Every structure is written in structure tokens, then in C-alpha cells.
Amino acid sequence: MNDLAPVTATSALAELKALTLDDRIKGLPPGIEPFALGAIAGKGWRVLQGDLPLPLALLKDRVLAHNGDWMRRFLAASGAKLAPHGKTTMSPQLFHRQLADGAWAITLATAQQVAVAHRYGIRRVLMANQLIGRAAIDGILGLLRTDPSFDFYCLADSAANVATLAEAARSAGLGRPLNLLLEGGMAGGRTGVRSTADGLAVARAIKQAEPHLSLVGVEGFEGIIALPDQTETERRVAVFLDSLIELARAALAQDLFASRPLILSAGGSAFYDMVVERFAAAQLPRFDIVTRSGCYLSHDSVQYRGHFQRLLERSGTARGLGEGLKAALEVWVHLQSRPEPTRAIVGLGKRDCSYDAGLPVPLAWHRPGGVLPPQPVVGDHRLVAINDQHAFLDLPADSPLAVGDMVCLGVSHPCLTFDKWQFLPIVDDDYRVIDAVRTFF
Amino acid sequence: MNDLAPVTATSALAELKALTLDDRIKGLPPGIEPFALGAIAGKGWRVLQGDLPLPLALLKDRVLAHNGDWMRRFLAASGAKLAPHGKTTMSPQLFHRQLADGAWAITLATAQQVAVAHRYGIRRVLMANQLIGRAAIDGILGLLRTDPSFDFYCLADSAANVATLAEAARSAGLGRPLNLLLEGGMAGGRTGVRSTADGLAVARAIKQAEPHLSLVGVEGFEGIIALPDQTETERRVAVFLDSLIELARAALAQDLFASRPLILSAGGSAFYDMVVERFAAAQLPRFDIVTRSGCYLSHDSVQYRGHFQRLLERSGTARGLGEGLKAALEVWVHLQSRPEPTRAIVGLGKRDCSYDAGLPVPLAWHRPGGVLPPQPVVGDHRLVAINDQHAFLDLPADSPLAVGDMVCLGVSHPCLTFDKWQFLPIVDDDYRVIDAVRTFF
Numbered sequence: 101m102n103d104l105a106p107v108t109a110t111s112a113l114a115e116l117k118a119l120t121l122d123d124r125i126k127g128l129p130p131g132i133e134p135f136a137l138g139a140i141a142g143k144g145w146r147v148l149q150g151d152l153p154l155p156l157a158l159l160k161d162r163v164l165a166h167n168g169d170w171m172r173r174f175l176a177a178s179g180a181k182l183a184p185h186g187k188t189t190m191s192p193q194l195f196h197r198q199l200a201d202g203a204w205a206i207t208l209a210t211a212q213q214v215a216v217a218h219r220y221g222i223r224r225v226l227m228a229n230q231l232i233g234r235a236a237i238d239g240i241l242g243l244l245r246t247d248p249s250f251d252f253y254c255l256a257d258s259a260a261n262v263a264t265l266a267e268a269a270r271s272a273g274l275g276r277p278l279n280l281l282l283e284g285g286m287a288g289g290r291t292g293v294r295s296t297a298d299g300l301a302v303a304r305a306i307k308q309a310e311p312h313l314s315l316v317g318v319e320g321f322e323g324i325i326a327l328p329d330q331t332e333t334e335r336r337v338a339v340f341l342d343s344l345i346e347l348a349r350a351a352l353a354q355d356l357f358a359s360r361p362l363i364l365s366a367g368g369s370a371f372y373d374m375v376v377e378r379f380a381a382a383q384l385p386r387f388d389i390v391t392r393s394g395c396y397l398s399h400d401s402v403q404y405r406g407h408f409q410r411l412l413e414r415s416g417t418a419r420g421l422g423e424g425l426k427a428a429l430e431v432w433v434h435l436q437s438r439p440e441p442t443r444a445i446v447g448l449g450k451r452d453c454s455y456d457a458g459l460p461v462p463l464a465w466h467r468p469g470g471v472l473p474p475q476p477v478v479g480d481h482r483l484v485a486i487n488d489q490h491a492f493l494d495l496p497a498d499s500p501l502a503v504g505d506m507v508c509l510g511v512s513h514p515c516l517t518f519d520k521w522q523f524l525p526i527v528d529d530d531y532r533v534i535d536a537v538r539t540f541f
Numbered sequence: 542m543n544d545l546a547p548v549t550a551t552s553a554l555a556e557l558k559a560l561t562l563d564d565r566i567k568g569l570p571p572g573i574e575p576f577a578l579g580a581i582a583g584k585g586w587r588v589l590q591g592d593l594p595l596p597l598a599l600l601k602d603r604v605l606a607h608n609g610d611w612m613r614r615f616l617a618a619s620g621a622k623l624a625p626h627g628k629t630t631m632s633p634q635l636f637h638r639q640l641a642d643g644a645w646a647i648t649l650a651t652a653q654q655v656a657v658a659h660r661y662g663i664r665r666v667l668m669a670n671q672l673i674g675r676a677a678i679d680g681i682l683g684l685l686r687t688d689p690s691f692d693f694y695c696l697a698d699s700a701a702n703v704a705t706l707a708e709a710a711r712s713a714g715l716g717r718p719l720n721l722l723l724e725g726g727m728a729g730g731r732t733g734v735r736s737t738a739d740g741l742a743v744a745r746a747i748k749q750a751e752p753h754l755s756l757v758g759v760e761g762f763e764g765i766i767a768l769p770d771q772t773e774t775e776r777r778v779a780v781f782l783d784s785l786i787e788l789a790r791a792a793l794a795q796d797l798f799a800s801r802p803l804i805l806s807a808g809g810s811a812f813y814d815m816v817v818e819r820f821a822a823a824q825l826p827r828f829d830i831v832t833r834s835g836c837y838l839s840h841d842s843v844q845y846r847g848h849f850q851r852l853l854e855r856s857g858t859a860r861g862l863g864e865g866l867k868a869a870l871e872v873w874v875h876l877q878s879r880p881e882p883t884r885a886i887v888g889l890g891k892r893d894c895s896y897d898a899g900l901p902v903p904l905a906w907h908r909p910g911g912v913l914p915p916q917p918v919v920g921d922h923r924l925v926a927i928n929d930q931h932a933f934l935d936l937p938a939d940s941p942l943a944v945g946d947m948v949c950l951g952v953s954h955p956c957l958t959f960d961k962w963q964f965l966p967i968v969d970d971d972y973r974v975i976d977a978v979r980t981f982f
Contacts, residue, residue: 154674154677210594212567214571215572216565235594243572258879291931292878434674440735451960503673503702503705
């Protein structure tokens, strides 16, 4: 499915493995000599022996492979394409892993993210956002002008933005159109036109700007719909997805699309089953369905764990695939103080993990030099607050946890944990470091 | 006051100015050729002309200078020393600026932060945290062993940690003690001993570990005290500060300190006036007072603005210094969509700014190519929600703001804005880029 030239991927991955790591980067031992990322397995580091400083966010190799394989099989069963949202990890190494698993493109949110992805060999990008501002527009058009293999899509939801892009594309002399997806939104929501009529007006503006611009599809993001009641949330997601189908049908009827394969895209990491089913059922001619889950690869232990449980309840296709997604991302911390019998402090802060969708949850613990594997946390251990560099762990008075012990935390919302780390080791089942990724936030 | 060898600072700053910037780093234009940080002024970039992509966090040169001068004069008037908390900015260039303004040391929170500071020429560090875990301990002791000029202090609040540090220091053969400050805490609070009796037990453990360890002072952090009622908050801050004085007196009485100048330290960015007044009034023999405000240099537009107003109300010394601290840190964003008359979306996300102590506030706006200087935002423009990469700006139906306009935002809580940026330009009054800093989070 992925038509990125193999030589490009190979050379990008080689460049990434040649990147220097040193102790200015959080997660690497103070005092080490600089070394190439690709040499990390040779260090023989074991997280459970304390070879790396904590806090440390890490990825479990076997779980990454499992999750990638699960999504590959889900897509094969559903017939949709995947452009996983790269903003989650901003790790080109993981982007290439996703392409190797069958992803069609990488989704991104900003021009800087696109520049990083292109620099490291990603040749098809869906920027699920408006392209705004002279520096960002010039930068993207520069990539399109100088790299004929670069296949790029972004969103439009206003005639004002279309006019700016049309003029910029005309001046840039691309020799090909800038591809736009019409973004549909919802009243009270984020970006995106609020009605089919408004959408057709934007679509007509794009049509009139041919050959500099080209309307190649319709896009929306249902993930901002989050009501207390799950059934009502799903009902409104369905209504929103139908509005995107309606927008596509209306623009088709008015012949506003370019003469090429078209894209109908929605889907964060919570409702992609509904997206692929509903869009497929609409049987729109000429449209490929593209979903964009960013979180399936790392998954998490709270928020997306919950979303996935509900997805399994909805989707027979997903249930038929055997064991589901598991959390590949963990954050390990030291217990640094236990100043009261039921209060401990761990070395983890808002700088180190997400905290906007629930605090991390203790999963296991380990005493350096003690028994292996790590022991499950028994009893009510709970993070109750977090500061910039500390977190408050309330625990039973008879908890065995002591100063110096290591605690494994599962996170809620991977996107805002990845962006706290420029480096994440990849570990085997025994927490030996066998590889690593760099991120570029 | 700062006894860092000038040659070390000069060579560290030269190394920082030689660091390469390129378009993998957020805030720099996609497509630019890599260049040395020190050459940035020569680019002739003007933020208001759209030369840099948004969102963009920037620092105002004149305000940095003003705030640095204000704190220098406050310290001169109060007689206290300053070890500004470097975790706020994690920018060694700003650390050197603070030392040049008279700071005595840099405070830091983790071993990785210490490694960064030491790498870039900082030779006196107060790590206001426990030193925990083999990799972190080995790294710090390695710096102490190999660099005789490195003057380092960290905290202790448990006999267990003291035992670990004593054994590590003994094995490392430092030839000098590891300097520890006894941390006092409060019931229900963060780290720190909960009573004078517990504190004396830890102090005795340190004393018994001489010459490997050395007890050189007492420390606490009053900044976690935040009640709805400001008067009650201040009363409890005073009680807590008194408990630290009591801890110091008790350990003095039992002769548990080393025979050298001692340190009594407290003070985040909200109550440092109370710290210096209360500690000075205690007239403890042999103790230098060290405060640790991390936020005075950049200041902010919401949270620390409020703290500073209250500080001025409390402190005649501060009121006597003329114009107070101002916000040097701003985040500029593009308005990317205005899909409803009273709803706009700006290109700013949780990846780009703090949001834990209130969302950023619109201060001014500018239309590229339009009148200068930027215009104040008139009427009720308010960020009401923020996602990973977008923020929701509610505004009056008659607001002039349109797609493509630039909006200047003031932030609440600088620490969690700096850590979203590896690069921040420094601008003059006309938003021309005249310098830049790198951060290392």
C-alpha cells in the first residue's frame, strides 16, 4: 500500500540511526559520552537495573509490533486506508514503522511537523489543518516545488484562506495544484464549515482557483465530540459523519472536485470503526476512505484504553481480530520520598507526562537488585496531584514501596506524553534497551 | 557575587551560539538552511512581517533586561542571595544572563538538568530535590569527582536516601563531601520532613556519614501552599517558613552542620519577599539566605502577574523599586478559521503553551502588511478551550479579527510554556529578531 521508494526510507532511517544522543537529552545517563542512536542496543542497558535515570518514558517492542499488526488486520478487514496522525509521536522512525505496516500516508498538524516528516523521507502527508501564514505557506510550497515525489494534502474551510493559498500557489509556479480537502465542522465546534451551503461556497472558490488549487476530498474530525453520555456521543458522531458524506455528495453533484481519485477522511483514535463503516455504507463513487488514528500504535492505559473498550463493544470486525490493542508506552519513576505513611512523592512532573485526561496510573513496581519481574501494585496506589517536577502518590500505610523503588506508570493520552521526550528507548520483555526513537516536537 | 570563571562563561556562551538551528525545530521557517544560533540577528527576520511560522513563543529583550535589573535591585535591598530556578527556562544562555545579573547559583530539579547546566559552564548548582537512582547519583558524583570547581548542593529528607548517598559518595572517592540541605516539609505536602524530630534524625544520619556527606543548610518550598483565601495562604507560608528556621536552630543547637558557611533557602516566585524578610529577621548565625524565584525573568501575564501584585502589596522594599516586573514572554498565533461570528480557532495547542493555571490571554493583534504597531484587542476576546494543536477563541461578532491575522497571547505559568520550545527568538520593541535562546528540556 505504501509507495514510498524503499531507498528513501532506508536512507532516512540510516540518518536517524546516526543521530547523536548525549546527556543533554532527558532519559540518558548524566556523564555519558555522546553516541549514535543506532548503537544503543550495544550499551547493554537494563532499565530495571537502574542503568537509565528516571523518570523515563519507554516503548515496549513486542507491544508495538502487536498493535501495528492489529491495525493492519483491522484495515484489511474494513477496506479503509490509514494515515495515522503523526503528531502523536512526532517520531519519523515510528512513521516508517507505520508505513511498513501498511499506512497510506502520515497525517500531521503543522508545517513544522511536515518539514520534519519530509526531511526524514515521508513522501505523502495529509496535513489535517489549515495552512496559514506566509512562512508556513512558503515552506510547504517550497517542498512541493523542489520535490516532485512529495504528495501533500491540507484542509480549507474559508474563502479567505483559499484566496491566500491560490495567490501563493500561483506565484510559486508549482507546475501542479496544491491539493485541498474541504473541511466540514459542526456548530459550536472547532474548524470546518458549519453547513453544506458554506462548504459549497468554499469548494467553488477552490474550483475557481484551478489549476493552482485542486479540491480532492472532504474531511472532518469527530473526536471533539465528547458528551457525558456515550450513546448520545455516538449518535452525534454518526450525525457528523453523515454531514461529511452529504458535503461530499453535494460537491460531487456540482462537479467541484478534481478529476482524480478522491478522499473522504475522518477518524481520530476513538471512533474509527464508526468512520469506516459509515463511510463505506455511503458507497460514494470515486472516494477512498482514509482514517487517521494517531494513538493505536502506543495506545495507553486510561483514556484510549477506555475508547478501545467501547470500540470493541461497537465493532464486530474489531472483536473478531483476537487480542486487542495494549499499552506500549510506560513511564517509570523513582519513589523519592515517603514523608507520611500514606503519602509518597515520585520524581515525575508535568514536564514528563500527560495530565489533561487523568493522571498516570501505577501498574507495577520494582526494587533495584530485588526480585524480577516487576511486581504488580496491590491495593489503592493513586497519583492524586502533579507539579512541574513532582507527583503525589497516595498509597496504603502497609504498601511495601520505599524510597529508591521504581514505579511503572501507565499514562492517559499518549500525544501529550510523547511530546515531553526527545528520546524514548524501546525495550524487550525484560526491559533491556534494544533500540530507541527520537522525536521532533 | 557570581564567581564563575569568566572564561568558562565566555566559552560556554560561544558554544551555545555555535549550535545549529534548522527547520526540524519548532518556530523556525520550514525549508531554511541550517545556520548557527549566533547568526540569527543577521537574518533580518521580523515577526510582524510573518517571517517566522506561528505559533511562536518569543522573549522581549528590553523586558528581560528590565526584569533582571529589578531583581538585582530587590536583592541588593534585601541582602539575600538568589539561585533562580533554572527549570523554568532550561536555557543556559538565560542562566548566564542571571549570573551576570548577580545570581549566586542556579537551582535545578533533576540530574539531567544539572548535566545540561554543567555542560554549559554553570559551576554552582542547588538541586532543590532529592538525588535518587543509580544513574542520576553516579552522574552527579562523576561531575563532582572530575570537576573540582563544581559546587553542588541537593536535598535530603529521609535516612534511607542518606544511607544510599553515603555509600555512593564513599565508593566514588570524591575527596570532598557531597553537600546536603535538610528539607523541611509540611503535613499533607510534598517532600520534606514533617517534624523537627524527624528532621534531626535525618540530620544526624548525615552527620554520621561525614566526611562523605556534609549537612550545609536547611531548605523548604512554600510555593505549594495555595488556599482560596490569600490571607490564610500567607499565614500558612509564614508558619512554614518559621518551621524551617526552627529546624535550622535545632540542628545548630545539636552541632549537626558542617564547619562552613550555611544556607537557609526557600522561595518560589510568589512569596520571596516574605522569605527574605522572615529569614533575615530570624538572625540565624552563619546562614546565608538563598531564594530561588524561577519566573521573575520572563514573568507572565496571568498567574505570576497576580502573585506579583500581591507581593507589591506586602513588600515596601518591592514597591520602592519603581516599575515592577513585566511579561517578557509572549506567544504569537495565527487566526486560522472563524467558522461562526463569535468563534475563531487559532493555531495554538497544548504542545505550545501552559494551560494548567489558566489559558493564555489575547493582548494584541496584527494584520500582516497592515498598520504598526500591533493593536490592542478591544472587547471580550477569550480563549475558552485548547486541544493538542488548536485553541478556541471566542470573540465579539463585530471583532475585526479575520483569517490570517496574528494574535499576541500572554501566558499563565511560564515554566510550562518554555518547555514546549527548544528555540525562542529574542526580539526588540518592533519584534525584529535580534537574538535567540536554546532550551534543553
